Amino acid sequence: MTLKEALRSLTVIELKQRCSQIPDLRTGNVKDSLVNGLAGYLLSDSLATLVAGLSELERNAVAETIHNWNGSFSAVAFKAKYEALPSFFTHDPYNWLSHRSKDSQPSALKLLFFSQTIPTDLAARLAPLVPQPPPMRIATLDDEQLPETVTIKRFSGDEPEPLRRADTEILVHQELPAVLRLIAEGSIGVGAKTGLPSAAAIRRLESVLLGGDWYDADDDEDAPRWAGGPIRPIRPFAWPLLLQTGGLAKIDGSKLGLTAKGKKALSQPVHEVVKQLYERWQRKGSPDELRRVDLIKGQTSKGVRLTAPMDRRLVIEDALRANCPVGEWLAVDDLFRQMKAEGYRFDVSGNPWKLYLSDANYGSLGYDGAVNFEILEARYTLAYLFEYLATLGMIDIAYSRPYRARPDYYDHWGADDLNFLSRYDGLRYLRLNALGAYCLDLTEHYVAQLAERSPLFRIDADLNLDLLRPAEPAEQLQLEQIAKSLSADRWGLNRDVIFSRSADADERERIRAFLETSVEGDLPPEASNLLARIDERATALTDAGPARLIQCRDAALAAMLSTDPATAAHCSRAGERQLCVPQKKLNAFRKGLAKLDFVLPELAP
Structure with missing residues (x-):
């Protein structure tokens, strides 16, 4: 024009x-x-x-x-x-x-x-x-600059609330193996059709997560569902979905079980498994994160036309790559400013009139939801970051409780009595860590930023373990698998259990690695000898597969068949009158018998 x-x-x-x-x-x-x-x-x-x-x-x-x-x-x-x-x-x-x-x-x-x-x-x-305007500049923070409290605006006045912090990269290195082991034990019950974890599974998962869920039971104000509802679970809810989507776990009746890929993941570096889970969730993750924003109603209504979650996730990924310096804290509100200013926008619904708060007519998001970043795009982004990327250990987070944490929805019709718009409203700051940079392909190689842990135990001559510090949840789970509790801080290695678990070569290596990395100093001779004996015994026998035991008429026939060129290569003596024929060689053995004018009758049903 x-x-x-x-x-x-x-x-x-x-x-x-x-x-x-x-x-x-x-x-x-x-x-x-x-x-x-x-x-x-x-x-x-x-x-x-x-x-x-x-x-x-x-x-x-x-x-x-x-x-x-x-x-x-x-x-x-x-x-x-x-x-x-x-x-x-x-x-x-x-x-x-x-x-x-x-x-x-x-x-x-x-x-x-x-x-x-x-x-x-x-x-x-x-x-x-008018010259080209300079790019947008956003201040980032280091650890010392991160505030200790945030201000919550309440009707009674402003109130300070502690800002909690989670360095998730450290957490996921402990939690991912622990969750996989729980699933291997058949401890995680899920819906047979939905794959969503049961209440008992949530509690069991929370018990192996360092520090539990982002919020504990005391943080929940027990608000009725119409005012916001429960603020937990978050992490225990996400893990089963991430692992199912990533192909590491599958529904087996009413429980989750590990797939072959999941069993292999127990022996893989954690950062490689996390990257695979992230990439898979980007493309296939289900359910839609928006479904977890309970107060946005109408998501399953006819004609709402929700967009593909993958398209939204890719926009957020681009925004993180462009706007989050690795190792520096960024306010979530500043990330949102950059997304709006730099055009990292996405549609949540093709018909936001079908989405609403409180009332389908007066509270419809069609009045402002289509252009109001804070109601739809921001809440989706908060759920994605807080529930999934933080659980995967890609972003470190600083957060408060969600109650009255984000006032950006107050003017919307029907929001007067809401305590928050989503349980994720408390996310205040994020920091893209080394693991996140690796998963986002910002760096080719991953270098773990993990603090060294002090030894967990010492082992005495009787193969008893004396704890030197409280066991973390993942360590506790490993202890329970190979040892018996003798007292609060003393365990005894269970030889029988270790021998039985060592039939699997990968599990045998995991037991050795746990003992070697958790003990004070070097393994004592008694423990080294036990592991050496397990290795020797575990590899002494080999399962050669199924075979048929053939009964001959007499010893002479058995001797002839075990030496004749037509059949000798396909059988071996298993007694005076018996021959052992591997199942895979049975057809060749029958052909050899035919050359010698013998017939092996079919096995009677």
Whole structure:
């Protein structure tokens, strides 16, 4: 659209209003004369004088529109970057009197923008007059700068609340193997069709997570579901879904069981397994994270047309790559500002009118949800970050309880009695860690940022374990698998259990690794001898597979068949009159018998 085309779309009254803003501009009263006069002024050298009279905020609006937004102004992106809007873009379109007020001075932007768009030929003239705006700068924090409290705005006044912090990269190295072992034991019950963990499974999972869930039972104010409902579980809910989606676990009746891939994962480096789980969740993760935002209703209604979660997740991934420096804390609100300013946006629903708070008519998100980042996009992003990426150990987090943590929904109809909009509203800061950088392909190799742990126990000559510190949940689970508790801080290695578990070579190596990495100093001779004896005994026998035991008429026939070239390669003596024939060689043995004019009868059912 050219400038003259834009001007011709206006009425004569609107053209005269614009002409009145230009001193000494002489035009007639005919529309063509008004259009030519305005176009002549705006496309001349006089444009520089008009631009010089703009405020800094107004010049930034012009610069962003021309250089970054293809000529169309974005109020959401501009406000996110500059935290303010020129008054020209804040008029209420439904307030007719605001446009008639004699006290309001019309903005010079009215001469440049037409339906929030700058015509192409005018944009070309403006480009050299307003330089390319600098990129958005967001301050990040180090550990010392991270605040200890956050302010919660309540009706009774502002209240400080402690800011909790979780370095998740450390957690996942302990928790992923522990959760896999729980599933291997058949301890995790799930819905036979949904795969969602049962209440008992949630409790069992929480018991092996370092520090438990993000929130404990005392954090929950037991709000009724219409006001928000429970704020937990989060992590124990996510783990079974992540592992099923990643192909490491599958539903076996009413329990989860490890797949062959899951058993292999127990011996793989944790960072490789986490990356596989993340990539799989990006593409196939189910259910949709939005379903966990319980207060947004209508998600299963006819015609809501929710978008593919994969498309949303990929946008968030791009935003994390571009805006989260590795190892630095970033406020979640600043991440949201960057997503809005830099265009990391996604649709949640093709028909937000079907989504609502409290009431399907008055509370419909169609009134503002389609353009209101905070209600849909932000809540989806919070759920994705807090429940899944933090559980996978990719982002360290700092958070408070969700109650009244984000006031951005207060003005929406039906929100008066809500304690929060989602259980994830308490997420305040995130830090992309080394594991997250590896999973996002920001680095080719992973270098673990893990603090050394002190030894867990010492082993005496009687193969008893004396604990040197309290066992972490994952360590406790491993102790329970190979030892018997003798007292609060003393365990005895269970030889019988260790021998039985050592039939699996990978499990044998895991037992050895646990003992070697947890003991104070080197393994004592008694423990080394036990492990050596287990290795020797576990490899002394080999299962060669199924075979048939053939009974011969007499010893002479057995001797002949075990030495004749036609059959000797397919059988071996198993007694005076018996031959052993491997199942895989049975057909070849039958053919050899036929050459010798013998027949082996079929096995009777």
